[in-house]
Amino acid sequence: MHDAAMSKSLKRVERAAAEAGLDITILEMAEGTRTAADAARAAGCEIDQIIKSIIFRGEDDGQAILFLTAGGNRVDDAKAGAAAGEVLGKADAGLIRSQTGFAIGGVAPIGHLNPIRAFMDPRLFDFDVIWAAAGTPRHIFSVNPRDIERLTGAQVTDFIA
Secondary structure, rough: OOHHHHHHHHHHHHHHHHHHOOOEEEOOOOOOOOOOOHHHHHOOOOOHHHHEEEEEOOOOOEEEEEEEEEEOOOHHHHHHHHHHHHOOOOOOOHHHHHOOOOOOOOOOOOOOOOOOOOEEEEEHHHHOEEEEEEEOOOEEHHHHHHHHHHHHHOEEEOOOO
């Protein structure tokens, strides 16, 4: 992703946070934060303090559905489908980009171009501070999980393998 698109993505995340009254600090990680393990190393935190944004395609309407997962956890497709109330398929890069405005590897939980239905892993609430992608594969921000729940309107439910 070139710098102009990257900075647009970052600005959307900053704006979404500011509009919600959140004061976030976005950190740039030279080594990248594409994986939860990379992000945890960069942030100096536990892997489960990293929010992974896992996106599926709802087969009913073709819309993207967001699952915010603790970094060390894996989404169980059947449980996720049960939570969403529909069969889930693989979301391709085009769907992810058109609905969220973000590229794979940098999908933030907030600042999406279009509304997205979201579900949240209860494990994230074991921490006061969690870290999320800030719209690029190199930027992250720290936040309280309750703020993410409030901003995304995520339903907290078990969808973990």
